[in-house]
Amino acid sequence: MAGSRGARRWIRWVLRHGAVRREVSRQAGKGDLGARMIIDPEAVRDPYPHYEAMRSQGRMVRSALSWTTVDHEITTEVLRSPDFCVGMRMPENAPGLLKAALRAGGSWPLGPAEPPSLLSIDPPDHNRIRKLVTRSFSAKAITRLRGRTEEVATSLLDDMGAGGGTHRRADVVEQYASLLPATVIAEMLGAPLEMREDFLRWGEGGAYSLDMGLTYPMFRRSEKDIDALADWMDGHFDDLRRTPNDSILSSLVQAYDEEEGRLTHDELLSLALLLLAAGFETTVNLIGNGTRLLLTHPDQLERLRADPSLWPNAVDEILRFDSPVQRTGRVAARDTEVCGFPVKRGALVLTQLGGANRDPAVFTDPDRFDVGRENADRHVAFSQGIHYCLGAALAKMEGEVGLRALFDRYPDLRSDGPPELRGTRVLRGYRSLPVRLGEARTGAPEPVG
Numbered sequence: 001m002a003g004s005r006g007a008r009r010w011i012r013w014v015l016r017h018g019a020v021r022r023e024v025s026r027q028a029g030k031g032d033l034g035a036r037m038i039i040d041p042e043a044v045r046d047p048y049p050h051y052e053a054m055r056s057q058g059r060m061v062r063s064a065l066s067w068t069t070v071d072h073e074i075t076t077e078v079l080r081s082p083d084f085c086v087g088m089r090m091p092e093n094a095p096g097l098l099k100a101a102l103r104a105g106g107s108w109p110l111g112p113a114e115p116p117s118l119l120s121i122d123p124p125d126h127n128r129i130r131k132l133v134t135r136s137f138s139a140k141a142i143t144r145l146r147g148r149t150e151e152v153a154t155s156l157l158d159d160m161g162a163g164g165g166t167h168r169r170a171d172v173v174e175q176y177a178s179l180l181p182a183t184v185i186a187e188m189l190g191a192p193l194e195m196r197e198d199f200l201r202w203g204e205g206g207a208y209s210l211d212m213g214l215t216y217p218m219f220r221r222s223e224k225d226i227d228a229l230a231d232w233m234d235g236h237f238d239d240l241r242r243t244p245n246d247s248i249l250s251s252l253v254q255a256y257d258e259e260e261g262r263l264t265h266d267e268l269l270s271l272a273l274l275l276l277a278a279g280f281e282t283t284v285n286l287i288g289n290g291t292r293l294l295l296t297h298p299d300q301l302e303r304l305r306a307d308p309s310l311w312p313n314a315v316d317e318i319l320r321f322d323s324p325v326q327r328t329g330r331v332a333a334r335d336t337e338v339c340g341f342p343v344k345r346g347a348l349v350l351t352q353l354g355g356a357n358r359d360p361a362v363f364t365d366p367d368r369f370d371v372g373r374e375n376a377d378r379h380v381a382f383s384q385g386i387h388y389c390l391g392a393a394l395a396k397m398e399g400e401v402g403l404r405a406l407f408d409r410y411p412d413l414r415s416d417g418p419p420e421l422r423g424t425r426v427l428r429g430y431r432s433l434p435v436r437l438g439e440a441r442t443g444a445p446e447p448v449g
Contacts, residue, residue, distance in 0.1 A: 034063025
């Protein structure tokens with residue numbers, strides 16, 4: 001039985017990643033820049049020079065297996081256009097051998113890259129499912145959460161600085177940036193806080209499923225982590241049936257149980273997994289990336305101390321300058337045209353969000369980190385169109401609260417060794433960010449605005 005499961009997993013890897021990895025590696029060896037950005041570890045460490053090299057090749061560049069762009073206007077147009085979709089559909093005339101291989105691969109785990117995840121489906125199903133949770137992430141709902149987020153930040157900072165004196169070492173990501181959004185989303189979803197470490201571990205493995213061309217060991221880890229999270233979530237649904245509460249998940253379980261046809265079981269499970277993982281994945285990166293940027297740009301940190309009203313804009317500039325999500329893709333649903341470029345039905349277009357956010361046609365001196373930048377909010381870090389990030393307002397609020405609380409509590413915070421990047425290609429952030437805290441400042445900051 002175990003051998004059979006392993007064989008099916010290997011087939012799935014070949015179909016989703018192995019064949020792609022082989023072709024992309026071949027194209028990268030020929031100098032294809034888009035292929036290098038998928039396979040080259042250096043492009044993961046610092047993608048921005050590669051984006052500029054791609055920009056020099058044109059607004060739409062033909063690359064391995066796809067078109068790719070770092071152009072802000074084209075990126076926005078593709079993400080907003082009804083002529084593009086997220087679903088990769090099997091053509092009706094697909095070779096029988098390919099269809100047989102798909103059947104032999106067995107069922108795919110309900111990860112973020114697989115339907116019915118909101119990231120992987122189109123209208124009308126996308127609209128129907130998203131509507132069930134939109135209210136929980138409204139501006140009014142996020143405003144109500146701000147006070148609780150500030151309490152969580154204070155508690156975590158207390159723990160991080162406990163018993164170490166003024167020279168205490170800490171890891172901002174492990175002890176703070178990861179736990180803050182994980183705590184907030186766990187409470188929103190009615191999940192036990194003692195599961196935070198498991199959620200973070202499973203979520204990290206699941207995040208790799210968004211990347212193209214994974215190695216087999218990483219693919220295996222990703223599937224196992226997604227399965228573990230799904231098994232836990234199914235058990236949690238049973239707990240919520242026995243003991244309902246006022247959480248988002250409890251209301252979704254009730255809708256599934258009482259309103260036949262509103263949600264399938266796979267839709268319920270996939271939505272719950274996405275809410276949990278997406279509720280902290282990008283925000284961990286936002287807080288970690290922001291901490292790193294402010295430590296390496298002390299002049300900008302001083303501007304924020306002199307004028308705390310800049311904090312919301314600073315979060316947008318962090319999102320622009322070092323985007324937690326670096327790229328996303330769309331498939332042409334029909335023959336179409338984007339900013340004068342013809343695109344054939346079925347063509348994949350990779351929009352490099354991190355590159356579009358440094359487009360000099362939109363952002364003056366784009367490689368300069370400027371917390372006062374007037375149009376920082378024109379970034380596309382949360383995508384655009386109907387797939388605009390459901391939790392964008394939550395992430396921005398948590399980023400602002402988390403970063404400000406950290407630097408207010410520890411004004412002498414400084415780096416204490418090289419940071420470690422996570423290694424994911426779609427998501428960009430740090431696995432480790434070692435610091436020395438310095439002397440703690442007591443007292444809460446003045447509210448902004």
